[in-house]
Amino acid sequence: MTTPDSVRVEPDDPAEVVETTVEELAPLYRQMLAIRRLEEASAKAYSTGKIGGFLHLIIGQEAVCVGAIAATQSDDYVVATYREHGHAYAKGVPARPILAELYGKKTGLVKGLGGSMHLFDKKTSFLGGYGIVGGHVPIAAGAAFASKYRNDGRVTLCFFGEGASTIGGFAEGLALAALWKLPVVLICENNQYSMGTPLYRSLAVEDVSLRALAHGMARDRFDGDDVIKVKRRIGEAIERARTTGEPTLIEVVTYRFRGHSMSDPGLYRTKDEVEEWKRRDPLNRCRQRLVDLGIKDADLESLEADVKTEIEDAVKFAEDSPVADEYFPYVVKE
Amino acid sequence: MTTPDSVRVEPDDPAEVVETTVEELAPLYRQMLAIRRLEEASAKAYSTGKIGGFLHLIIGQEAVCVGAIAATQSDDYVVATYREHGHAYAKGVPARPILAELYGKKTGLVKGLGGSMHLFDKKTSFLGGYGIVGGHVPIAAGAAFASKYRNDGRVTLCFFGEGASTIGGFAEGLALAALWKLPVVLICENNQYSMGTPLYRSLAVEDVSLRALAHGMARDRFDGDDVIKVKRRIGEAIERARTTGEPTLIEVVTYRFRGHSMSDPGLYRTKDEVEEWKRRDPLNRCRQRLVDLGIKDADLESLEADVKTEIEDAVKFAEDSPVADEYFPYVVKE
Amino acid sequence: MAVISYREALNQAMREEMERDPDVFIMGEEVGHYNGAYKVTQGLLQRFSERRIVDAPIAEMGFAGIGVGAAMVGLRPIIEFMTFNFSLVAIDQIINNAAKIYQMSGGQFHVPIVFRGPGGPAVQVGSQHSQALESFYAHVPGLKVVMPSTAIDAKGLLKSAIRDDNPVVFIEGETLYNTTWEVPAADAGELLIPIGQADVKREGSDITLIAWSKMVWTCLEAAKELANDGIECEVVDPRTLRPLDVDTLAASVQKTGRCVIVEIGWPVAGFGAEVAYQMQRHCMDALDAPIERVTSDDVPMPYAKNLEDEVQPQVKDVIAAVKRALYLE
Amino acid sequence: MAVISYREALNQAMREEMERDPDVFIMGEEVGHYNGAYKVTQGLLQRFSERRIVDAPIAEMGFAGIGVGAAMVGLRPIIEFMTFNFSLVAIDQIINNAAKIYQMSGGQFHVPIVFRGPGGPAVQVGSQHSQALESFYAHVPGLKVVMPSTAIDAKGLLKSAIRDDNPVVFIEGETLYNTTWEVPAADAGELLIPIGQADVKREGSDITLIAWSKMVWTCLEAAKELANDGIECEVVDPRTLRPLDVDTLAASVQKTGRCVIVEIGWPVAGFGAEVAYQMQRHCMDALDAPIERVTSDDVPMPYAKNLEDEVQPQVKDVIAAVKRALYLE
Ligand SMILES: Cc1ncc(C[n+]2csc(CCOP(=O)(O)OP(=O)(O)O)c2C)c(N)n1
Ligand SMILES: Cc1ncc(C[n+]2csc(CCOP(=O)(O)OP(=O)(O)O)c2C)c(N)n1
Ligand SMILES: [Mg+2]
Numbered sequence A, B: 001m002t003t004p005d006s007v008r009v010e011p012d013d014p015a016e017v018v019e020t021t022v023e024e025l026a027p028l029y030r031q032m033l034a035i036r037r038l039e040e041a042s043a044k045a046y047s048t049g050k051i052g053g054f055l056h057l058i059i060g061q062e063a064v065c066v067g068a069i070a071a072t073q074s075d076d077y078v079v080a081t082y083r084e085h086g087h088a089y090a091k092g093v094p095a096r097p098i099l100a101e102l103y104g105k106k107t108g109l110v111k112g113l114g115g116s117m118h119l120f121d122k123k124t125s126f127l128g129g130y131g132i133v134g135g136h137v138p139i140a141a142g143a144a145f146a147s148k149y150r151n152d153g154r155v156t157l158c159f160f161g162e163g164a165s166t167i168g169g170f171a172e173g174l175a176l177a178a179l180w181k182l183p184v185v186l187i188c189e190n191n192q193y194s195m196g197t198p199l200y201r202s203l204a205v206e207d208v209s210l211r212a213l214a215h216g217m218a219r220d221r222f223d224g225d226d227v228i229k230v231k232r233r234i235g236e237a238i239e240r241a242r243t244t245g246e247p248t249l250i251e252v253v254t255y256r257f258r259g260h261s262m263s264d265p266g267l268y269r270t271k272d273e274v275e276e277w278k279r280r281d282p283l284n285r286c287r288q289r290l291v292d293l294g295i296k297d298a299d300l301e302s303l304e305a306d307v308k309t310e311i312e313d314a315v316k317f318a319e320d321s322p323v324a325d326e327y328f329p330y331v332v333k334e
Numbered sequence C, D: 001m002a003v004i005s006y007r008e009a010l011n012q013a014m015r016e017e018m019e020r021d022p023d024v025f026i027m028g029e030e031v032g033h034y035n036g037a038y039k040v041t042q043g044l045l046q047r048f049s050e051r052r053i054v055d056a057p058i059a060e061m062g063f064a065g066i067g068v069g070a071a072m073v074g075l076r077p078i079i080e081f082m083t084f085n086f087s088l089v090a091i092d093q094i095i096n097n098a099a100k101i102y103q104m105s106g107g108q109f110h111v112p113i114v115f116r117g118p119g120g121p122a123v124q125v126g127s128q129h130s131q132a133l134e135s136f137y138a139h140v141p142g143l144k145v146v147m148p149s150t151a152i153d154a155k156g157l158l159k160s161a162i163r164d165d166n167p168v169v170f171i172e173g174e175t176l177y178n179t180t181w182e183v184p185a186a187d188a189g190e191l192l193i194p195i196g197q198a199d200v201k202r203e204g205s206d207i208t209l210i211a212w213s214k215m216v217w218t219c220l221e222a223a224k225e226l227a228n229d230g231i232e233c234e235v236v237d238p239r240t241l242r243p244l245d246v247d248t249l250a251a252s253v254q255k256t257g258r259c260v261i262v263e264i265g266w267p268v269a270g271f272g273a274e275v276a277y278q279m280q281r282h283c284m285d286a287l288d289a290p291i292e293r294v295t296s297d298d299v300p301m302p303y304a305k306n307l308e309d310e311v312q313p314q315v316k317d318v319i320a321a322v323k324r325a326l327y328l329e
């Protein structure tokens, strides 16, 4: 129950193939690829000192945010952590303002005031990236509370890491969402490490979804390699929230290929372990699936060329933008 | 699952009779009776303005602290809430300093500095009464951590109300106790109301013990009317903690006959409901059991006379003691 | 004019604002069925139903955060802390989320929320339940901090706080709920007092007493006694600690040349130190004596009534400070 | 003497005290196997094993409280907050338990615990991860608050903090870990600096600069530049904010007649206001100019480097304040 491996136990058949089509999968592959390239571009800029502070990359976990958000309606709310570039992009935020924000530019998504950990976008109902572990879970419950209060049919997705499952903010948000039946889907991206801490050193039982039991809350737990599977399984929870208002706690087992942040060499993991997971790369898996589904080479090529241009353009935009220049207007709203 | 009544469901046969003897039961009855009289004396003093502030009485719940602490060794630690007069007494603190403290006297258990909510007694390893709901659960885990650190074989009992089960301090203390296998027994005195809030308005599922599931922690849940049953069931958990270091979460269903505190008329409960529970009064039940077990009338009378004298003496002591007179020496330890 | 209590004034303010704006709701422990631990929300559940008067379990961090999230998407939550002592388990939501989201989001999301409840020492409830935490909140940019001393200020300022687009920490005097004051009758229309305006509670020419919340009453009493000795105190109540109305305070000190700052909280880094700094900065040349501060003793609050009174500022302590500032002792 | 870094100094202090006293243990996130998020606990796990170097999950309220409970029964915990920003979710344990148990228990239980970790703005980590919270802790009776600026102070004060019988909030400079200073070689025996003693970091006759933690370095740099214009600044570092060594600070201000207080935190009710109040109270007659304060701007910390620099006190800001205090501008 508390061995380092037990979390890898896959509740359902890993060989299971979820039905999909090129039409459904291609756009998701495009998003995953764009996020991968966006993160790589940020890493590059960071290593040349163009981006500072903490930079947490989601490389390896793209299928989770992309699959989950693919199952939402455009006005559903999303609340995320400091590892949220991909979530913002999947929600519809263009690469340009995201990268410009990381560069600390005036054209950044939040004017250079928030940075990598605090992307917010009102237009796409992206309620933000937060830096205090667990502190954003009640905020997500609050957005869901507002939807229930107004009966506006919206659902809120809240993403957090497995490391957040031990902190009070998560526990209280969970308890209140269950008690008041708030339309929120709590998605634990279990990438098996909280900074340098493996699951078995932070959880008595390596199954975060069990937290739902005491609250009579619906729960699910599955492997996050297949973006379509993520979309389907989280889609069920979103449907439940929208129709019955019932919240769900979902644990998606995944893996980050890089360190916790750019400053973390990640020495606490063996090369073999990392390689094993890279072989399962959800991005490659998705691409292969597209090929198996018979996507035209030309389409695949143009899609990938397209992403390349988009990210190169975003980098240029970020580089060429003027630096951030004001902060006083954003302290107190007049 | 969330009806006001479901909590009354008794997991095991209420008619069940737990074996005991006069020798075992009489001293526990004496403690319960003394606590009842002590609380009544405090209530009287409060109504005549001799005691101020918040006064939370445990009348109706005596079997829980008495039964639980009867299963401990004298050097085991006890941590409690603001409703802790009975716990302190059961741990071995005499009535005199308890009552003198409530009176705010120099001879009070904590020199008139803490008052009703903050009784502490180093001699008997009573680690205190705390006023911030849930905030004392990590403290109890800390005492247990020290016992594990020193391998001193002590066990820590932590008492709290069911209302504490939704707050982060409880959740974090629980998670850490489970993860580190700390020798602590977490005892939820479920008196079915958090101030004026009945269970169904504060818990999605009216079973606090379920919180243990997600942590692979041992749990128990039972009715708290029979002091011997409480002693046996909690004794099992104490034994487990002492021998294996494993913590346990225990929920004891009980009822407070008075309001939340002296200033609460308790209008949120029907007269019938209160009467029903008074018929189940654990004190009377205990006395009846002693009679059934054949205690000599003379013994019973002298025991009760004895308690009467003890509390009358404590009242006189409190009344006659000088008022508290210093506080500066107890801010910073030199 | 009607004479109403501080408690009724708060109740009226919430009732009127909830009638006016359907997005306003109240959430907290015992606010509904119990009518509030201090009965401030009396009758609101019957009037507005469980949808808008939400009884919360004991989870301050959770429901404070729920308020922040709801405010981000356009609702106007009033979060009641049964007492501000319990805001300490939720303070991360107030400081790291409520106060910063407007800035972190580059001005895209604002957080129109009121965190309210009684603060400051109560009577014989011990150190965990008796403390003044205003200097914590007043320290934090992004927040507004309001501490009314009278029923009329309580009503007018709470209504303004509810309409404010920023997070407002609204600290009521735990021992002021029964105090009364003249207030326009509820039907006499809107009573709005702008946040950030100090109020001269008593005019005087000899010395300025600056105090807020309960200490205003202590100062008024001291002023009355001192008047018998021919000493005229001006009592100025900032009412709002953040933003602080330095101009009104400084104008009074400029006029009197002497200043005593009275607060019920701890001395070290108490808000009074900030007021003292501002006054010495703006009035140094006008000051005829060092600025005096009267605070509680630098200790956790004891339980015994006699010790509690010793620890907290009393009328006699204010009088003594005034006499020191006037070199009369 | 050996030149060591602030980081090494802290590491040595803990290593030495743990060798000396088996009741001392360290608990926090990533303190063991990861050797500390900022590598302050480097090598301690290998030396002392998992029993005494405890990696904790993310549950600050929980493990801070565990430290308090363990301290009550005689252990001497060192609780590391990865940064003090995260102490806000545990602040109730520090203020309502650690600081008050000695008083609530009538002196029966004391709480020998150290809460340590980096505090103050870091570099480009945004407003939730960049704030100075010392004025919160300095406000609370029952706590001691230490903020070393140099490696030698860090070592000597941390050793004293670990031996202290009271809860000590020990805030390290997040940007000072790599700074170096001369420290007696580890084997040169005990290096203990008493809590509560200020230190004159630079002597000067014209004006007193009072600063702590990182701002001491900023003041020393400003003093160097000002010396070129023939202005001699005395830089005084309180090192401990609670209890504050008012005498040493006041002696310097009495001598120079001018005072600039520099802090990296927010201006309103910042600890500098308390220092200013104490100085005007003890030195009013000696003061030749109003006390100046240099603080960060009254805003949550922005992310962009250029804005971050604008918000925080720079050498030029200190120089400008000094010139104002000397009426040179
Ligand atoms: C309350 C709090 N404590 C500590 C931290 C420092 N911290 C930032 S991320 C992190 C690890 C989180 O791990 P997990 O929740 O699994 O998310 P992941 O980074 O793996 O996506 C820690 C300890 C924090 N930001 N907030
Ligand atoms: C953090 C916190 N929030 C609120 C309160 C106010 N309060 C004191 S007791 C109480 C009810 C607790 O109910 P429960 O835990 O069931 O214990 P009981 O009083 O029934 O024994 C509340 C809300 C508090 N003391 N601490
Ligand atoms: Mg993780």
Ligand SMILES: [Mg+2]
Pocket: B161, B162, B163, B189, B190, B191, B192, B193, B194, B195
């Ligand atoms: Mg209860």
